[in-house]
Amino acid sequence: MDVDAEEKLIAACRDGDRSAYGDLIRAHSGRVFAICLGILGNRHDAEDVAQQALLKGFMEIRSLRDPDRFGRWIAQIARNLCLDVVRRRKPPLVMPSVADNVEQVDTDEYRRLEAALAKLDSDYRVPLLLFYFEGRSTKSIGEALGTTQGTIQTRLSRARKQLRQWLATEGDVP
C-alpha cells in the first residue's frame, strides 16, 4: 500500500470511519502477527495479543503523530503488548474457543518445525517471521525493529542454521 493511500485511510479512521481500518489491518496484520508469534513463540498467544494490538491501534489512532509511520507504530504497540505478557509470565485468559477445529491437522513435520521455531531465541525468530510473513527486505525489518540491516542479515542466517540443525536430528526437537 502506498503512503498516500495509507494516509487517507488513517485520516478516515480518525474521522470515525471504522471500515477504513479494515484496509489498514489487511496490510499490516501479517506483520503484527509475525512480531507477536516471534516474541511469544506460540500462535495462540500470538493471535490473542495481535488482536489486542490491532484493536489498541484503532482506539489510539488519533495519537499517531506521523501517518506515514503506521506500520512501525502498530508494530511497536504489538511489541510492547508482547513484552508485557512476557514480563507477567501469566497465561492468557481461559476462554472457550473452537478455533482449533477449523485449522488443518498438523503433520509431524509441521509440528517439528513449530517446535523448533518456538525454541528459537526471539531475537532470531522475530526477523525470521517478518522476513517470511511480510516478504520484507532486511533493511525494512531492521528499521521496523530498530536495528541495522547487517544485524538482521546475521540473525536470519543464524536462525536458519539453527533450525536446520534441530530439524536434521531425529525425533523431537532437542
Next chain:
Amino acid sequence: MDEQHTRARLHLDTCPACRAYFASLEADDRMLGAYVDRMYPTITRLQNEVMVAITGRSTVESPWLFLPRAMLPTKPIVKTARIAAVVAFVGIGLVGLAFLLRPLLGPSPACGMDRVPYQLRRADTIHVQGWLIVRAPGGARDHKFAINDWIDLKTQRFRTGQVHMTRNQAGEFIPVPSEFVFDGRHTMEMVHGDVRQVQFEVSTPFQAKLALRQTLEHLLDWAQIGEQKLTGYTRTGHERIGGDDCDIWTNEYSALGHKTMCWVASGSGNIKRWQWWAKADETVPSWRLMSTFDVETNGTPPAGVFDMNPPEGMRLLNSQAGARERLGLEHRRFTLEDVEVQVATLFTLTDGSVIMAWRSSAQGREDPAASLFENLPAGAEVPKLPGRIVGLKVLVGSDFLDEADVSWTGRHLAVTRQAGTPYEWSLYVPTRDFPCPGGTRSYAPLVERYPDGWQSEDTRRSDWLLNSFTLGADEFEAFVLGAMAELNDGQAAPGYVTGAFVRQLVDQIRASRKPGSPQP
C-alpha cells in the same frame, strides 16, 4: 540488478560451496514459506475478529451479527459454538443484531424518534410480525425466518424467537432457530434444529419481571430504537399505514453498509413498521432488504399464543410440571485460570452509574469471603475476593467507542448472601459526567485477580460483554432492591440501601476524586 543477478548465476555455476548454500536457502524458503502459508487462515481470522469488534461485521464474510444471547433461558439446550472470542447469535424479532447495527454517533437525536421507546414501554401489548434473512458466515445460501412475536406487558407473558449460529460436524455454520414462550412463570424453549426438542424452566416472580423487562429492552436495542440508538435518524419520507400518517425515519450506517428505516405515526409516536437494509455486496451499491416487520401496539394476542403445549413430534427434555428451577440471576461468567467471577445482574442508573451484583470463587482456595465483608462500609474499596471487578470500561464495538476516555470506578455498596454464597453489590461511578437517558448500555469488566493483582482489561470480546438496561426514575425499588432480595436468604434488601442513599454515595465518590478530598 540484472547484471548482478547474471553474475551471481555465473558464480553459482562454478562454485559448489555457494551452490550448496543457495540450495539450502531455497529449502529454508520452501519450508518456512509453507509454515507461513498455514498461518494465513489465522491472520484472516484475526482480521475478521478485529473488524467484528470494531464495526460489528467481518472484513471478508457476509455481514452478520454478533450479539450475546437473549437473557431468557440461562442454559440453552443447544450448545452454541464460539468462533474464537466472538459468539454469533442472530435474533429473530426480539433479540440479536445490535452489534451489527451499532450506529456511529452523530451530534444529536432526531426529533420524533425519541417518542418511540417511550410509547413501546407504556404499551399493554406489542406484536411484531415479519421476516428476517440469515446468512451464516461463509454460507452458500440465505435462510429466511418468520418473525411473529408477542409481548404482553400487562399480563407479563411473551412469545419470541431467536436463531443461534452454530457449527455442524463438517465445521459449517448453520442457523438453529428456537422459540421461547413465557406464561409469567414458566419458560418453554423449543429448538427447531436437526433435533427438535423442548425444555421447560420455572422462574420466581422477580426473575419473571426482570425477564420481561429485558425482553422489551432487547427489542429496542436490536431494532436500534432505544434511547442510546436514536442519533443519526433523519426524516426521509412519508407514508400512510393502516390509517396512520407515518413519517419515515432512516439511519444509514455508511461505514457498515447498513441502514434501518422506521415508519412512525406522526400523531402518536407509535412505530408501525421497521426495516433493516444491507448492501448486498460491498462491490454492489444497491440495497437489499434483510428484515422487515410491522409493529402493532395494544392489540389482543390470539388465543393460544402463550400456550405451553409443545408441538407434536418434539422431544421433551422435561415437562412443565417437572420444569427445572431457574437459578439466581446468572448473567455472565468470567474465568481467570483457577478464578471464576460471575456477574448476577447489573443496572444502569440515569446518572450513568452502574450497580452490579457479582460473586467470585477460586478452586482449591479457602473462601475468604466472610472476613472480607465484616465491617465493610459502603463506599469502601471493592472487597478482595479471588477475582474482583474493580471497574468497567467502554466495550470495543459498542456505541461508545468514541467515548473511550470514560471508565467506571467500583466501590462497595452492599453484600447479600444466598445459600452461603456472598454476592458483592458494587457501585460503579463514571470518571466523568456520562448520564444515560435510557436504553441499553454495554460494558467490559475490569477483572482483577487477587492476590497477585493481575488485571484483565479485556475490552474487545463480545462474550465479556455486560449489557444493562437503564432504570427509570421509579424503578430502583422494583429492580435493585428486588434483585437484592432475590439474592438474599432473608428475601430483603439491606435496609440502608435506597435510591437516595445511592445518589448520595455517587456524589461522595465524585467529590472524593477532587484533589485533596477525603475518600468516602
